[in-house]
Amino acid sequence: MSNFDYDVLFLGSGHACNHGAIALKMAGKKVAMIEEDKNGGTCTNYGCDAKILLDGPFEYQEGFARYEDLGMKRPDINWKGLMAYKKKLIGALDPLLGQAFAKYGIEVIKGHGSLKDAHTVDVDGKSLTAEYIVIGTGARDAELNVEGKELMHHSKDFLDLDEMPDSIVFVGAGIISMEFASMALALGKKVTVIDFAPRALAQYPKAYVDMLIKKMEGMGAEFHFGEGLEKVTKDGDALVVHTSKGAYQADYVVEGTGRVANVENIGLENLGIKASKRGIEVNEHMQTSVENIYASGDVVDKKIPKLTPTAEFESNYIAYQILGVSNAPIVYPAIPNMVFTLPRIAQVGVSVEEAEAHPDDYKVVRYPFGQMNEWVNNRETEADYTFILDKEGYLAGAALISDEAAMVTDFLTLMINKKMTALDLSSMIFAFPTQTYQVVFALKPLLKRA
Numbered sequence: 001m002s003n004f005d006y007d008v009l010f011l012g013s014g015h016a017c018n019h020g021a022i023a024l025k026m027a028g029k030k031v032a033m034i035e036e037d038k039n040g041g042t043c044t045n046y047g048c049d050a051k052i053l054l055d056g057p058f059e060y061q062e063g064f065a066r067y068e069d070l071g072m073k074r075p076d077i078n079w080k081g082l083m084a085y086k087k088k089l090i091g092a093l094d095p096l097l098g099q100a101f102a103k104y105g106i107e108v109i110k111g112h113g114s115l116k117d118a119h120t121v122d123v124d125g126k127s128l129t130a131e132y133i134v135i136g137t138g139a140r141d142a143e144l145n146v147e148g149k150e151l152m153h154h155s156k157d158f159l160d161l162d163e164m165p166d167s168i169v170f171v172g173a174g175i176i177s178m179e180f181a182s183m184a185l186a187l188g189k190k191v192t193v194i195d196f197a198p199r200a201l202a203q204y205p206k207a208y209v210d211m212l213i214k215k216m217e218g219m220g221a222e223f224h225f226g227e228g229l230e231k232v233t234k235d236g237d238a239l240v241v242h243t244s245k246g247a248y249q250a251d252y253v254v255e256g257t258g259r260v261a262n263v264e265n266i267g268l269e270n271l272g273i274k275a276s277k278r279g280i281e282v283n284e285h286m287q288t289s290v291e292n293i294y295a296s297g298d299v300v301d302k303k304i305p306k307l308t309p310t311a312e313f314e315s316n317y318i319a320y321q322i323l324g325v326s327n328a329p330i331v332y333p334a335i336p337n338m339v340f341t342l343p344r345i346a347q348v349g350v351s352v353e354e355a356e357a358h359p360d361d362y363k364v365v366r367y368p369f370g371q372m373n374e375w376v377n378n379r380e381t382e383a384d385y386t387f388i389l390d391k392e393g394y395l396a397g398a399a400l401i402s403d404e405a406a407m408v409t410d411f412l413t414l415m416i417n418k419k420m421t422a423l424d425l426s427s428m429i430f431a432f433p434t435q436t437y438q439v440v441f442a443l444k445p446l447l448k449r450a
Contacts, residue, residue: 002131006030008322009121009130011113011266013101014041015308016136016297020315021106027323031106032130034113034123039097042138043308046156050090051179054082054159055340058186062342062403066379079164079187087160115267118290122267132292132322135280136315137262139298139306144171144257148232151239152255155180164189165252169241171229173200175339177256178212181221182342191221192248194241196228203337204345205352208401211382212341224248259306261299276301284329286318294318305337334397334416336409343382344405349397349416355388362396363389367442369402369435376433377404385439393448394419404435411436415443423450 008024010017013035021031038045057077065074101108111124119129141154155176167190170177178200181191193200200223201209213223227243232253234240241248261279268274273288274281279301286294296318297311304310313332320326338346355362370383377383383402390396398412414420422444430437 004119004129004131006032006128006130008032008132008134009034009113009128010134010136011121012041012136012138012297012299013039013097013108014136014138014297014311015043016041016138016299016311016315017134018097018101018106018315019312020134020296020319021101022104023316023319024322025104025106027319029322032109032128033101033106034109034111034121034128036110036112038094039101039108040093041136042140044093044097045090046159048308049093050086050159051340053086053089054183055179057082058183058342059403061186063378077187080162083160083162112265114265115270115273115293118271118292132294134315134318135266135288135293135295135299136297136311137266137299139259139261139279141176141255142258142260144229144255146229146231148234149255151232151234152253154255158254165250166190167250168192168252168254169194169239169248169250170254170256171195171241172256172258173197173223173225174256174258175201177254179340180254180256181216182340185216185219185221186342190250191216192224192241192250193221194224194227194229194243194248196226198225200225201339201345204339204347205386205399207352208345208384208399211384211401212343212345215343215382222248259298261301263299285321285327286314286330294321304332305335307335307337310335334413336413338405338409343380343401343403345399345401346405346409347397347399348409348413349395350388350390351397352386352388352399355397361391365389365446369400369438369442372442373435373438376438377402377435380404385442387443387446389446393446394421395443395447408435408439411439420447421450422447 007029008031010021010033013033017033024031068074113121113123116122121128158180164187168184170181170193173193173195184191227245230242232241238249239253260277263275271290279299280295281301282295296314298306317330334349336348338344355364365387367385369385370377370381374381386399388397395415425440425444430440
């Protein structure tokens, strides 16, 4: 019999922890999650779930806008009513998850957890022991150390706004800023985006980002690249953002300069576990330098995208490692990632940039999907897909700009991971008429035949 209080203790209760906790509990292990905030972590309460809920009406508005020339009115969005709905629905997730965890028999210990030794976690003065420990403390918004930093807001604040400000400056042109800016523009607000980098969304294909920027500029957005933030000041009721090249006034300022891992004040230094603002260093089994302590999710220092499904994948992997189901190193499949702008930009597998840099290894085929399939693509003629095939003829990657990118990207991810051939596609029947059907029609002549 174990002399520990638990078989496995998790620091956190988000996707990096709760999926593995459930798998372990179902296998008969005694597990607990230590959570100092809401059940489910950032994504559930302050991030992805709230963002996609608020985004819904904007998708419909985008769609109707393409039919205005046919006499169909573009609907208005009641942000105040939408926000009230968001607070009600998302606000209910914390207690609902608590009930769900209890039903599984997983104990949630409220408080701040900090490592004392390889098997002990201190929770606000109380010591708890476990055979294994999993760190899934996630990440938080980065904060620039400039004068007036307290005048800027972050993603959590924006996703809780009862009234949308008339003018907003976004500091940073990454995913968070570009998604929020898309919504503010659709509401008719004045949007200014500044970034020290030479362009927006550096991890996505430049051609598609340029298409998005052009659309947003057409709606009134201003972009200022190559400008570093120096300070933020007040001018009466307004805020002024000062950069290395100019000054921009607004009612509200959002800092979207990235995310940093939550590695401080959790006792890593007590065990010599290496970490930086990028995250905790782990080996190919997701173990820290202390063998029985693992790390999962956004708190990990890794090159792959830090996404909710990636955290879930790692959480389940760690559970199987602890259970002895597998001792193989972690191998990530092709990971789809998308920015929920209007329209969306998505990519999966080998990137366009990588493929173009290695023309002997990959074939890049750009397909004007919207122009070819206006009749089935809701008049989104600007939709554009890029397919990347390897030397054998398998689909190795893809990039898309389209309001329908989510559904199509998931389908392409399946094709990449399963190395599907033209014969595989021909042996199945797909619903018609759909975007997916037309993607299959376009891909079959390009793919390895069998």
